[in-house]
Amino acid sequence: MLTTFLKRLGEGPLLFDGGMGSLLLAAGLEPGRVPEHWNVERPQLIKQIHLDYLAAGAEVITTNTFGGSPLKLAAHGVREQCEKFNFAAISQAMAARLESGRPDTFVAGDIGPCGRFFPPVGDLERQSLIDSVQAQVEMFAAAEVDLILIETMVDLQEAETAVRTVRSLTDIPVAATMTFDRKPRGYFTIMGNAPGDAAQRLADAGADVIGANCTLAAAEMVELAQTLVAVSPVPVLVQPNAGQPELVDGDIIYRVSPAAFAEEVRNILATGVAAVGGCCGTTPEHIRAVAELM
Amino acid sequence: MSNFFGECREAVRKGDREAAEALARRALAENTDPLDTIESGYVPGLREAGRLWDEGELFLPELVMAAEAMKAAAAILQPALSASGRQQKTHGRVVIGTIEGDIHDIGKTLVATILSANGYETHDLGADVPVQRFVDEAESVGADFICISALLTTTMAGQKRVIDLLKQRSVRDKYRVLVGGAPCNEKWAAQIGADGYAGDAISAVKLAASLVA
Numbered sequence: 001m002l003t004t005f006l007k008r009l010g011e012g013p014l015l016f017d018g019g020m021g022s023l024l025l026a027a028g029l030e031p032g033r034v035p036e037h038w039n040v041e042r043p044q045l046i047k048q049i050h051l052d053y054l055a056a057g058a059e060v061i062t063t064n065t066f067g068g069s070p071l072k073l074a075a076h077g078v079r080e081q082c083e084k085f086n087f088a089a090i091s092q093a094m095a096a097r098l099e100s101g102r103p104d105t106f107v108a109g110d111i112g113p114c115g116r117f118f119p120p121v122g123d124l125e126r127q128s129l130i131d132s133v134q135a136q137v138e139m140f141a142a143a144e145v146d147l148i149l150i151e152t153m154v155d156l157q158e159a160e161t162a163v164r165t166v167r168s169l170t171d172i173p174v175a176a177t178m179t180f181d182r183k184p185r186g187y188f189t190i191m192g193n194a195p196g197d198a199a200q201r202l203a204d205a206g207a208d209v210i211g212a213n214c215t216l217a218a219a220e221m222v223e224l225a226q227t228l229v230a231v232s233p234v235p236v237l238v239q240p241n242a243g244q245p246e247l248v249d250g251d252i253i254y255r256v257s258p259a260a261f262a263e264e265v266r267n268i269l270a271t272g273v274a275a276v277g278g279c280c281g282t283t284p285e286h287i288r289a290v291a292e293l294m
Numbered sequence: 295m296s297n298f299f300g301e302c303r304e305a306v307r308k309g310d311r312e313a314a315e316a317l318a319r320r321a322l323a324e325n326t327d328p329l330d331t332i333e334s335g336y337v338p339g340l341r342e343a344g345r346l347w348d349e350g351e352l353f354l355p356e357l358v359m360a361a362e363a364m365k366a367a368a369a370i371l372q373p374a375l376s377a378s379g380r381q382q383k384t385h386g387r388v389v390i391g392t393i394e395g396d397i398h399d400i401g402k403t404l405v406a407t408i409l410s411a412n413g414y415e416t417h418d419l420g421a422d423v424p425v426q427r428f429v430d431e432a433e434s435v436g437a438d439f440i441c442i443s444a445l446l447t448t449t450m451a452g453q454k455r456v457i458d459l460l461k462q463r464s465v466r467d468k469y470r471v472l473v474g475g476a477p478c479n480e481k482w483a484a485q486i487g488a489d490g491y492a493g494d495a496i497s498a499v500k501l502a503a504s505l506v507a
Contacts, residue, residue, distance in 0.1 A: 192355055
């Protein structure tokens with residue numbers, strides 16, 4: 001049986017929200033500090049960001065749990081905050097949906113890279129990754145999110161393991177996106193995974209949606225979107241950055257304007273992707289500009 | 295002999311640790327000069343891997359495996375090398391790490407690998423390295439370069455603290471200090487009194503070379 005989310009996905013292009021972390025930094029989050037702290041310290045702000053994205057026209061909002069995995073939190077010495085951070089994040093997203101008066105929108109539970117690497121690059125063990133993913137998924141499942149979004153993956157092995165872990169625990173739809181860079185021979189992750197392999201293996205692992213996010217600006221993602229749509233057995237999600245971050249007088253800025261972002265996303269939509277949204281540097285205004293052309 | 299060195303080169307380029315180690319043992323058994331084996335065999339192999347990485351032909355895991363293959367082979371040759379009284383030619387000794395409070399590892403690892411591929415002796419301290427440790431390690435290994443990576447606008451202040459500590463200990467002039475990482479730039483390097491800034495691994499090699507020339 002199709003979930004409401006998958007049914008909606010089949011009905012035409014779906015709009016995800018945009019960046020969260022870059023907005024928190026702009027609001028004064030100290031760089032290097034775990035953004036999930038603000039789920040408990042500044043819950044109103046987190047909820048307001050979700051509300052702004054919903055008001056802008058996003059149909060999917062993403063919990064502020066990108067770095068909320070036990071492995072990632074442990075690297076910052078705050079592993080014991082895991083449950084608190086994740087549940088607070090889910091509550092704010094759910095509360096925002098309730099307040100927005102748009103019950104037909106979707107909450108995605110977000111899972112980012114665990115920050116560690118399998119050999120030879122690092123010493124990550126498969127089971128500790130599985131345990132880490134499982135901890136977040138169990139909370140998302142208990143809260144009945146509509147979708148689990150595994151994003152910004154650089155290692156296909158990690159992404160695949162995460163998707164399989166979700167699949168082994170719950171029937172909630174799962175989307176998995178990786179971050180590709182443009183190399184002379186085409187698009188690759190830093191680990192050398194190509195879009196074709198990624199799409200096929202993530203779909204085989206049980207992903208309902210695959211895609212690409214972060215690193216590249218929208219203009220650089222048009223060709224990547226084409227490639228993914230051509231090879232992917234499942235619907236494709238693309239979430240570009242608003243350009244590359246630049247440091248100007250101590251502030252991190254992204255130069256691609258909402259209008260310019262929307263223009264490029266129009267080209268991405270023309271490739272036949274099932275869903276678009278934004279990543280670093282995108283704001284509710286970027287998402288509003290995209291909503292207007294959709 | 296050139297064929298033997300060719301095999302060494304190929305083993306490292308392919309990141310084949312077992313083959314690289316077997317060749318090192320063969321060099322010992324056949325009394326091939328350990329220094330020649332390293333400098334004409336393994337080092338060019340790692341340099342080739344670095345070039346292929348720069349061109350987008352190789353990726354992080356392959357590059358790491360190439361570096362590991364070379365390290366493993368060099369470890370086998372080390373006793374014979376020490377006994378020979380000859381030393382590996384190096385452009386300089388590098389102490390490198392990501393500054394404290396910052397757990398970003400990849401960029402720094404790439405720079406360290408590419409530097410060692412280009413003939414620098416690198417001591418990689420890892421990520422989240424305390425300010426004092428940069429100075430202590432540089433002093434203890436007799437470094438020529440201290441390379442400090444920072445990926446965050448808050449942790450980049452730690453780069454300045456390393457330089458301040460060097461000054462405080464009156465050893466600033468012994469080292470060339472290079473900084474890197476997303477939020478850094480030339481202006482920042484000049485502002486904190488570093489000797490240079492590099493935006494990626496290949497520019498780090500060029501920068502280091504320009505400073506030893």
